[in-house]
Amino acid sequence: MGIEEHLGDNILSTSLDKIVSWGRKWSIWPATFGLACCAIEMMTVASSRYDYDRLGLIFRSTPRQADLLIVSGRVSYKMAPMVKRIYDQMPNPKWVIAMGDCASSGGLFNVYSIVQGVDRIIPVDVYVPGCPPRPEALLYGIVKLQEKIEKGTIKHEQPPVVLK
Amino acid sequence: MFEYKDFLIEVEKFPLNVGPTHPSTHGVLRVLVQLDGEVVVNAEPIIGYLHTSMEKYAEFRTYHQAETITDRMDYVSGASNNLGYILTVEKLCGVKAPKRAEYVRVILAEFTRIASHLVWLGTHAVDLGALTEFFYCFREREYILDIIETVTGARLTPSFYRVGGLAKDFPKEFVEKSKKFIKTFPDRISEYEALLTKNKIWLERTRNLGIISAEDAIDFALTGPSLRGSGVKYDIRKANPYSSYEDFDFEIPVGDRGDVYDRYLVRMEEMRQSTRIIGQAIDNIPEGEYLSYDEYPSYVIPPKKRALTTMEGMISLFKYGMEGIKPPKGEAYHSIENPRGELGYYMVSDGSGFPYRMRVRPPSFCNISALNAMAKGHLLADLIAIMGSVDILLGEVDR
Numbered sequence: 001m002g003i004e005e006h007l008g009d010n011i012l013s014t015s016l017d018k019i020v021s022w023g024r025k026w027s028i029w030p031a032t033f034g035l036a037c038c039a040i041e042m043m044t045v046a047s048s049r050y051d052y053d054r055l056g057l058i059f060r061s062t063p064r065q066a067d068l069l070i071v072s073g074r075v076s077y078k079m080a081p082m083v084k085r086i087y088d089q090m091p092n093p094k095w096v097i098a099m100g101d102c103a104s105s106g107g108l109f110n111v112y113s114i115v116q117g118v119d120r121i122i123p124v125d126v127y128v129p130g131c132p133p134r135p136e137a138l139l140y141g142i143v144k145l146q147e148k149i150e151k152g153t154i155k156h157e158q159p160p161v162v163l164k
Numbered sequence: 165m166f167e168y169k170d171f172l173i174e175v176e177k178f179p180l181n182v183g184p185t186h187p188s189t190h191g192v193l194r195v196l197v198q199l200d201g202e203v204v205v206n207a208e209p210i211i212g213y214l215h216t217s218m219e220k221y222a223e224f225r226t227y228h229q230a231e232t233i234t235d236r237m238d239y240v241s242g243a244s245n246n247l248g249y250i251l252t253v254e255k256l257c258g259v260k261a262p263k264r265a266e267y268v269r270v271i272l273a274e275f276t277r278i279a280s281h282l283v284w285l286g287t288h289a290v291d292l293g294a295l296t297e298f299f300y301c302f303r304e305r306e307y308i309l310d311i312i313e314t315v316t317g318a319r320l321t322p323s324f325y326r327v328g329g330l331a332k333d334f335p336k337e338f339v340e341k342s343k344k345f346i347k348t349f350p351d352r353i354s355e356y357e358a359l360l361t362k363n364k365i366w367l368e369r370t371r372n373l374g375i376i377s378a379e380d381a382i383d384f385a386l387t388g389p390s391l392r393g394s395g396v397k398y399d400i401r402k403a404n405p406y407s408s409y410e411d412f413d414f415e416i417p418v419g420d421r422g423d424v425y426d427r428y429l430v431r432m433e434e435m436r437q438s439t440r441i442i443g444q445a446i447d448n449i450p451e452g453e454y455l456s457y458d459e460y461p462s463y464v465i466p467p468k469k470r471a472l473t474t475m476e477g478m479i480s481l482f483k484y485g486m487e488g489i490k491p492p493k494g495e496a497y498h499s500i501e502n503p504r505g506e507l508g509y510y511m512v513s514d515g516s517g518f519p520y521r522m523r524v525r526p527p528s529f530c531n532i533s534a535l536n537a538m539a540k541g542h543l544l545a546d547l548i549a550i551m552g553s554v555d556i557l558l559g560e561v562d563r
Contacts, residue, residue, distance in 0.1 A: 032187040033185055034190075034191060035191070035192060035214065036191070036214055036236075036239065036558075036559050037236055037239035037320060037321070037559065039191070040239055040240060040283065040320060041319075041320070043283075043286075043287075043302070044302060044305075044306070047298065047299060047302030047303070047305075047306070048299045048302060048303050049302070049303065049306045061187045073214075074214065074216055076212075076213060076214055076215050076216070076562075078212055078213050078215065079184065079192055079213045079214065082184055082185055082192075082213075086185060108232070108233070108236070109216050109217075109221065111216065111217045111220070111221050112217060113215045113216060113217045114216060114217075131321065132239075132319075132320055132321070134319065
């Protein structure tokens, strides 16, 4: 779906990297997809005090228009196929933020019904710790994702970033 | 000659899944809708997409550790959920918190009620196309969360109560900040209402929708604003006062028709009444201890200052930390008025440091059962309005 499919390995693709990454960096559109507690903080990030529109983020209600999946909350085994399906429905290039402890590693709930980390079913780019993370933490995670996108090329994928 | 009805074709009912990732289901609710054209014939909620096995998990935690699970159950009103849990454990142990702690508990619970209603109003209005409301509501919600954070140190998940009182005394800024907030908040509510209450579009989309009669509401075991919207004047804060609610003067708003608009009005008025309660409580916080350690030394943790300066305090704090409290054998049920309705906890103790069983009666779980009765015969677009007006929270439904 992305521009990389139309380009071969040549000098043009390396020069295009900068401008394409810059464009992608400032227009990350996350899917409207909330799971649990963290979804409330994700909504807060969209509200007036934190206002993530200034970073170029706009919620899209359908995964087919989205670049970013914020997994906000615990993923149960019953929900896992839907999360995977939403990820598959998103067009390339796409990124995933695992928001909160439950999405990152299972967190508090080491129980029979919770997937111990969403990275067991989909690849994750940025992990944001906290239970739930403050809105500032999610904003920081988004900035980290922007840095990653900026460094990325249109040809290769980058390893995940872990916040410390 | 042909008549109009001759052109009508019998069609099968069209099944449609709303959710589990629909933006208007406020989480992961899935509603299996049977449609006849655009009219809802049957709307069956399918739950369990957020099942976290919290009741089972509580059996492997000490009584104070299990408190942290309860505010992840209803994550919009954490302090309310903690209150229900702690009151049940206190009933199990036969402990009563001092008056000062009870007042602070009431203030925090009412603040979370306002915060929860603001989330509801913001998202409900967004579902029906009024985006401005969301920004207004979340602006005030941030102030409330700031106040809660000043006292408890957390925004959504306080876990601030302890058996027999509070974790620590509140700081001085808490009183000033709260007073400042309740002074301005009634004007803000008028601001929200100016956008919606007499708005033609809002009225068209909410009036005479999702009507449920008082008898049906009682039969479905609805509680909270969903029940009061139908005209039943039942509020546990009045009917069975807990945590010093009998000291405060407030009214219970009721609706008359039981439609979406009435439930909206009830919640708006409830925010005003909560502001009144906070105003009365903040002016009259009694002096004294915030933990009833002196009366019930075997169940209540010692205040931090005494734990660090006296030998007995240090020993008992260590004991509570290592073993937790051990309530006597028995069982207890206690229910409180959550922002969504009656939240009940049923705890069984076998005399050990861990609960033998924790059962939760969440308000959303019972309220969601009436969705089918409310939505039948309405258009699919109105199902969103009805779903929003019941104010379900899936973390609580699935637990």
